[in-house]
Amino acid sequence: MNSSIAKIFTNRSTFLGLLVVVLGFGLSFLSPYFLSISNLLEMTQFGAVLALLGLGQTLVIIGGRGGIDLSVGAVLSFSGVLMALLYHAGVNIWPAAIIAIFIGGLLGCLNGFFVAVLNMPPLIVTLGTAYIFSSISLVITNGVPVSGFPAGFDFIGQGKIMGIPAQVLLIVIPVFMVMLWVINKTTFGRWIYMVGVGDTAARLAGIHVKKVRVMLYGISGLLAGLGAVVMSSWLMAAKPDIGTGYDMQSITVAVLGGTSMMGGEGSVSGTLLAVLIITMIYNGMQLANITSVWQLAVMGIVLLCSIIANNIFESRSRQTVKKSK
Amino acid sequence: MKKFGLLIAILLVMVIIGTQLMGCFAANEKLKIAFIPQLIGIPYFTAMEQGGKDAAKQFGVEFDYVGATTASAPEQVRIMDSLITQKYDAISVSVLDSVSINPIIEKAKKAGIAVFTSDSDSPNSERQAYVAQALDRDLGYTLLDTLAKQLKNQGKIGIVSGESTATNLNAWIGYMKERIKKYPKMSIVDVRFTTGGSSEDAFRQAQQLMVRYPDLKGLVAVASSTIPGVARAVESTNKIGKVKVIGYGSPNTVRPFVKKGIMEASILWNPRELGYLTVWAGMKLAKGESFSETNKVPGLAQEIKYFPDQKILLLGSPLVITKGNVDTFDF
């Protein structure tokens, strides 16, 4: 096998980038509407919230020790509802949004506390808190969506700057940039990966493992809170069950993006590409009026095939490396 | 590698130009009408789809039924957005959440698309009409009155609904609560919600309600997906006849339970006709025609009333499905 081609397939981000292009072609044959500039730009708004949650999920999973956050959807619902109730209690919308984001962070830290300090399994902790947070959001709103946000608030979710949805340009891209910087240029970024590889080694390297892990869950919560603001502005309503299903979707994009469930491995750019892929598939198939049942199945197939394919190329390239040695 | 990138870029540009041109040339003579249900996979909306298809054949228009696999408001927005991009002439939606759908309805209207609601409404939106099966108030009242007659105006009632956030279900429950004041010896003891309107969850909730209130006389299964579970719960606890089950279920869904005597009646309308009427209304709106106070729709027996102040097109009054007429329907 040609070595440069092998490199394309083994580097997850390049592999995903290529997949984006291939899908772009494929989907443009399915529907003539797909490959128009306005559609390609508008399409991104449907991936914005998922991108935020997926980025948080990526960090939590990289952080290792079975790291996973099943509560992101519930935190999203809860923060959104809380922001709406605060607004109706007389708080100005923007402070209310900031409070909601912080409450999201706080709920994330609560998860982190259970996981890192009390040593409880992340899967089960976040499953439990997911049940609790989503139930509380239903109870405090009585199941009824809260609306009546002020007119200017819809800018985040519905505004456009040069045709690009504001939530992508003003929220997702900056968040992504900051995360890229944190991960590649700061000590904290290095700590995340070291913690993910193994607790003992990280502790020996002088890292406060528990603190790092609480922060990772806190960041996931913060991003879910931010997602809540975007979602509320997009729908101009806070729905108490809006986050349902986002937990699994965010895990899907993280893993599709190359994050290892074992921890210590993964990249935020991979996750973002994965969000793009999923958004493209949904959008393209929807434009071709292919029923959402098929969208469900294709998602499953893409998820499985891309990971298996990547694994195969990876093990092959490892073999060629061995041979050349 | 650079060459490879350049090649891709050139191809991309070509495809974009090509598709834009195609968009111009693809002039379609037929009107394109779409309906977005709350979710797919449930017999009620499947019946609406069939009715819509019948109408499409009758009137020579194109009809598409496009829905998500879960009842989710963002999914409805996403689907509607894709329909706008596809330049449909008329889009109808069975609204899940009467607030979050409004911005996209506005967007569709701006794009010059006739946009209206069917089956479930968003009264404060920019929708051009609401094709209603029957009025929410009539549905709530009729169900409670029918049940009251079965229970001889006394007894405790439990309600099993779908998701606690479903706007239309909550509206019907609200009217039931309003109506029950007319019957001083009747009371609603509890309203239970089920996750995803799951039949299994409904089964469990109904069983437990009967344990908690041993003197329970009636169970209302509000979401059609909860009917099999609630009816089964009554059957398996041997309370057929002692606890009356009623709900908003299609004849095909309730037939076995009506025949076994678990349900004496189900309140519904003909979703097939509703789908039919939806396509007819879409056609009229897309052509820019207006409705008169009473309309004759080819293919529908009854006259269709229109209330211009609320812009509601009314299919008729609720239908009470009983043992006597359940076999005459197939939807």
Place this chain on the structure above:
Amino acid sequence: MTVSHDFNPGTKPFSMGYLLKRREFIVFLLLILEMAVFGILTTGFLRIDNLMTIFQNSVDLAVIAAGMTLIMIMGGIDISVGSLLGVIAIVVGWMIQADLGAVPIILAALSIGALGGTVNGLIVAYGKVPAIIATLGTSNILRALIFGMLGGVWITGLPPTVEFLNIRIFGWLPAVTLIIVIVYVIFWYFTKYIRLGRAIYAVGNNAEASYLSGINVGHVTVAAHAIIGALTGIAAISYIARMGSVEMSVGLMLPLQAIAATVIGGTSVTGGRGSVIGTLIGVLFINILQNGILLLGVPSMMEWAIVGFFIIISVSFDMLGTKKIIH
């Protein structure tokens, strides 16, 4: 309560310290406490027909959770069980409608289940896809299959081919609950005395070491997934017997409930530790909780908050307990 293997030869059986360390014992105490509280605070909870209803409703979850225990002991997870149950339930429904006898139906359910499980196992073992992702993928595909198979209508009003499962032995014991007894006895024996059962613990404890000791990790993984698949087939039959109908949201809550029950019962999410008896107690704990909170008159929307609260409490209790013993 002494069924689990945790490869901890230092503790003496039946000493107080040993019992307090046994997760099953703690959860069992919690279960008794829970039943006492509901018995005192509600009327009707302790009535025999209510208790039997709880058992009857626990069958699908209990059977699947037994398989989930195996998978989780191995360090895996399976979130496709709900969708797989749905697909099998539809096939079973069709076969009942076609008036095929109980035996072919049971065989079909078991084999479709085992087949589905094997596919999961192959993807996990040889495709090297993490179990949570592999089963999420197959779950999506199977859920799509459910929609396609039902074609927008539901299966209702089935003839009573499998109704014999609802017969009440002695007038109070639903026959279907015997499935729990049979499955759990087999599992107890399986994990304790059969080579494959012990191999699963070994793989969960240390995959590399068990590979070196001659266990074929891939085969064990596939076998465990095939087993949970076959169990899902059994659960599907009990589901049909209980519900008599199938709609498209069938089994949606099942995977997470099975995982919760398994973990409450003491199975470690990271593998290597767990017992099927603990899982059974976990299943009963959750179902009794859901039953009791309705009888207490807790509003519907609060239900899951309470379940979530107890999930966390029961796991944190365990964590604190083990910590004390270590110090």
